[in-house]
Amino acid sequence: MVFKYCPFCKSEMTVKKVEDRDRNICEACGYIHYENPLPSVGIIAIKDGKCLLxxxxxxxxxxxxxxxxxxxxxxxxxEEAAARELKEETGLIGHALELLGAYCEPNDVYGYVITIIYLFEIDSGEATAGDDAEEVKFVPLEEIPDMFFECFNKAMKKYKEKH
Ligand SMILES: [Zn+2]
Structure with missing residues (x-):
């Protein structure tokens, strides 16, 4: 995203090379609009040899x-963010067991996104589709489809190697 006007002093902003990258800057007050990847969490929850998708x-x-x-x-x-997302999207309560991996990938909607992926254990609840989810199901590990986000394919591969 490029700001046309400075959010601090309302002067017109420009794009210039700063610290070796083109950055959106305000020459009036010196504000530099740094753009960084967004942090997100992913939850790989396995139960009875099946993965929650x-x-x-x-x-x-x-x-x-x-x-x-x-x-x-x-x-x-x-870990709290991951537990919250799990509950919002699937109605399930769970907790993080271990970190499977962290990946930074481009995303069509949000630009670069860092996804920190945890292996989760489910403690309670009935799987029901909630926020941002149309359906919820447990899929046998050997039937997991190629997933839209490469980070989940990588984390799943790591899980299979380790467990
Ligand atoms: Zn400014």
Whole structure:
């Protein structure tokens, strides 16, 4: 995203090379609009040899199956963010067992996104599709489709190698 006007002093902003990259800057007050990847969490929850997947209700990847995921909110730990997203999208309560991996990939809607992927254990609840999910199901590990987000394919591969 490029700002036309400075959000601080309302002067017109421009694009100039700063620290070796083209950046959106305000020459009047010196504000530099740094752009960074957005942090998100992904949840790989395995139960009885099956992995919890949701059919995505929103772009990117609308209609594709993928593990629950979402952006980290201010003030929550990464594990809390993952537990919240799991509950919002699937109605299930769970907790993080281990970190499977962290990946930074381009995303059609949000630009570059960092996805920190946890292996989760489910403690309670009935799987029901909630926020941003059209359907929820447990898929046998050997039937997991190629997923829309490459990070989940990588994390799944890592899980299979380790467990
Ligand atoms: Zn300014």
């Amino acid at each position: 949701i059919k995505r209700g929103k772009e990117p990847g609308k209609g594709h199956w993928a593990p629950p995921s979402g952006f980290v909110e201010l003030g929550e730990t990464l």
